[in-house]
Amino acid sequence: MDIKIKIEKLKVAFGKNEILKGISADVFKNQITGFMGPAGSGKSTLISVINRMIDFEDHVAIAGKVYIDGEDILGEEIDDVQLRRRVGTVFAVPIPLPRSIFENVAYGPRLQGISDRIKIREIVRDSLKKAFLWDEVKDRMNTSALKLSGGQQQRLCLARTLALVPEIILLDEPCSGLDPISTAKIEEALDELKKDYTIILVSNNTKQIARITDFVSFFYMGDLIEYGPTERVFTNPSIKQTEDYIQGKFG
Amino acid sequence: MIKKSFTKENFVKWVLTAFALSSLLFLFLIFAFILFEGLPLFLKIGLSKIIAGFKWAPTKGSFGIFPMIVSSFLVTFGALIIGAPMGLSCAIYLSEYSGKRMKMFLKPALELLAGIPSVVYGFLGVIYIVPLVRNYLGGSGFSLLSTSIILGVMILPTIISISFDALTSVPRTYREGSFAMGATKWQTIYRVVIPSAKSGILASFILGMGRAIGETMAVIMIAGNALRIPVSILDPLRTLTGNIALELAYATGDHRLGLFSTGVVLLVIIMILNYIANFGIKRKVIK
Numbered sequence A: 001m002d003i004k005i006k007i008e009k010l011k012v013a014f015g016k017n018e019i020l021k022g023i024s025a026d027v028f029k030n031q032i033t034g035f036m037g038p039a040g041s042g043k044s045t046l047i048s049v050i051n052r053m054i055d056f057e058d059h060v061a062i063a064g065k066v067y068i069d070g071e072d073i074l075g076e077e078i079d080d081v082q083l084r085r086r087v088g089t090v091f092a093v094p095i096p097l098p099r100s101i102f103e104n105v106a107y108g109p110r111l112q113g114i115s116d117r118i119k120i121r122e123i124v125r126d127s128l129k130k131a132f133l134w135d136e137v138k139d140r141m142n143t144s145a146l147k148l149s150g151g152q153q154q155r156l157c158l159a160r161t162l163a164l165v166p167e168i169i170l171l172d173e174p175c176s177g178l179d180p181i182s183t184a185k186i187e188e189a190l191d192e193l194k195k196d197y198t199i200i201l202v203s204n205n206t207k208q209i210a211r212i213t214d215f216v217s218f219f220y221m222g223d224l225i226e227y228g229p230t231e232r233v234f235t236n237p238s239i240k241q242t243e244d245y246i247q248g249k250f251g
Numbered sequence B: 001m002i003k004k005s006f007t008k009e010n011f012v013k014w015v016l017t018a019f020a021l022s023s024l025l026f027l028f029l030i031f032a033f034i035l036f037e038g039l040p041l042f043l044k045i046g047l048s049k050i051i052a053g054f055k056w057a058p059t060k061g062s063f064g065i066f067p068m069i070v071s072s073f074l075v076t077f078g079a080l081i082i083g084a085p086m087g088l089s090c091a092i093y094l095s096e097y098s099g100k101r102m103k104m105f106l107k108p109a110l111e112l113l114a115g116i117p118s119v120v121y122g123f124l125g126v127i128y129i130v131p132l133v134r135n136y137l138g139g140s141g142f143s144l145l146s147t148s149i150i151l152g153v154m155i156l157p158t159i160i161s162i163s164f165d166a167l168t169s170v171p172r173t174y175r176e177g178s179f180a181m182g183a184t185k186w187q188t189i190y191r192v193v194i195p196s197a198k199s200g201i202l203a204s205f206i207l208g209m210g211r212a213i214g215e216t217m218a219v220i221m222i223a224g225n226a227l228r229i230p231v232s233i234l235d236p237l238r239t240l241t242g243n244i245a246l247e248l249a250y251a252t253g254d255h256r257l258g259l260f261s262t263g264v265v266l267l268v269i270i271m272i273l274n275y276i277a278n279f280g281i282k283r284k285v286i287k
Helices: A043-050 A080-086 A101-111 A117-130 A150-162 A180-193 A206-212 A230-235 A240-246 B008-045 B047-051 B066-097 B100-115 B118-137 B144-154 B156-168 B172-180 B185-196 B198-214 B217-222 B240-247 B253-286
Strands: A003-014 A017-028 A032-036 A060-068 A087-090 A168-172 A198-202 A215-220 A223-229
Touching: A003 A043, A003 A198, A017 A043, A017 A198, A017 A215, A017 A223, A032 A043, A032 A206, A043 A060, A043 A168, A043 A198, A080 A087, A087 A150, A101 A117, A101 A150, A101 B185, A117 A150, A117 A180, A150 A168, A150 A180, A180 A198, A180 A206, A198 A206, A206 A230, A215 A230, A215 A240, A223 A230, A223 A240, A230 A240, B008 B047, B008 B253, B047 B253, B066 B100, B066 B144, B066 B156, B066 B185, B066 B198, B066 B240, B066 B253, B100 B156, B118 B144, B118 B217, B144 B156, B144 B198, B144 B217, B156 B198, B172 B185, B185 B198, B198 B240, B198 B253, B217 B240, B240 B253
Parallel strands: A032 A198, A032 A215, A087 A168, A168 A198
Antiparallel strands: A003 A017, A003 A060, A215 A223
16 A cells, blocks of 8 residues: 555644644555544644644644655645645535535636536535535525525535545544434545545544444544554554543543 | 522623613704704705705705715715725735734824824815816816815725725635645735725725715815816815814804704704714624
8 A cells, every 4th residue: 555644753732732733644545544542642733744734833833744645745845726726625514605505616716717607517526526525516506605594505615625526535424423324425425535635534433434434543532543544443442542532421 | 598689790790881871862863863853854945956956045045965975976986086095005915915013004004094083184185186286187176186186195094994894704715725726926916805805995985985075174174175076087076074063163043953954954864874884794694
């Protein structure tokens, strides 16, 4: 398996508060890698380093390296806007723009300078299909995205990320506010998508992690406690803390 | 049991209510006063002869204020052409680009700009803008252009503070969503932030217009106050407000009533502008 993202001794601190305390891990191509751990363990911060959204925060100190395809993305000369076109993100709370369904998905391709109407329509349709939303919205593409249900909005956010044609998709607790049926639809979509993308899924839901990830890492208090194939970690965790977390003894 | 009684708490509430309602009373009194004084002439001469009349010779029975209505709108739009782009740019800079320190410096400066008496603006206009226009563009310098420039600066604080509020009330999550899709900062501002704040920004323009159309002192000092419709931006003009301020001191009889009629027209225009602005703001809140 190829390594897509290589994280080396990554440390992140907000002011005096150290959130990540020296993480090293390899994320493999065309696999779903889960990040799990209790709140405050640093998994969302790690996401915001990989898509460089952390640039918008104040008083952040970052040390260590993150490579995507061997290129250090934390380097000064890396254009964070270009990076975010390669690394798509779906947030915990679905935040569609206050526009139509169509415009939400077309937003990314238009930013990249695609203006051919037929091509944009094609991208929008394909993206919505991949996110398992097409059938539900194909007849009302011009209604406001804010009128969709929570589960539909989250799939719309997935679709608009796919429309960027990224290489990596980061999902930060995408199902935390969704009902079981919507969650199942997202999981189904992700399972299809890993053929073409490298996916990182942050989740507090250990059952979800066990269901759909290929690899899993367990974070606790800014440290990476355990990392390995999901099946192995869940059946035979090598560290006591991981076992306790999986069994729901804390979290 | 202890019975409820008319306590200090109730007293405070009633006093505050009375003061709150008194502002409504003042508004009502102003309306009643202006209409009471202004309407008789409308009934006597006729609405169309006043609003659409070209000649203002109140001592000879002509009360046409059409040139002044046109002039008032011209200076107001002139002010908007100058003030709106500047004000919106400043609001965007303040809300999206400036650091905390710059904001701490700029916001009080803007409040100061709003607090400068209009006679000082007029003074600056007479001393600097009027000669500048006269020397470089011709005419007397007392003109539509000079007035628009000064009014454009005077409405900046209104436009900036209301646009700024509208821009900062756009949820942070909209910006993050846009950045996450590979938008640059300007693309995000242009395509997401400004459209989301659109109604507030429009309201700021309209309230700025209300401020410009009602301005009097600075205008009579710079506008030249000639009684005709200006055909070029270098021509002098007289606004509705200027007309009242200039002539009220010596007007008697029908002349005096004519000035109140001017006031009625002004009041109606300002009411319409305020209604539009409030309508815009309310729509934003509901959404």
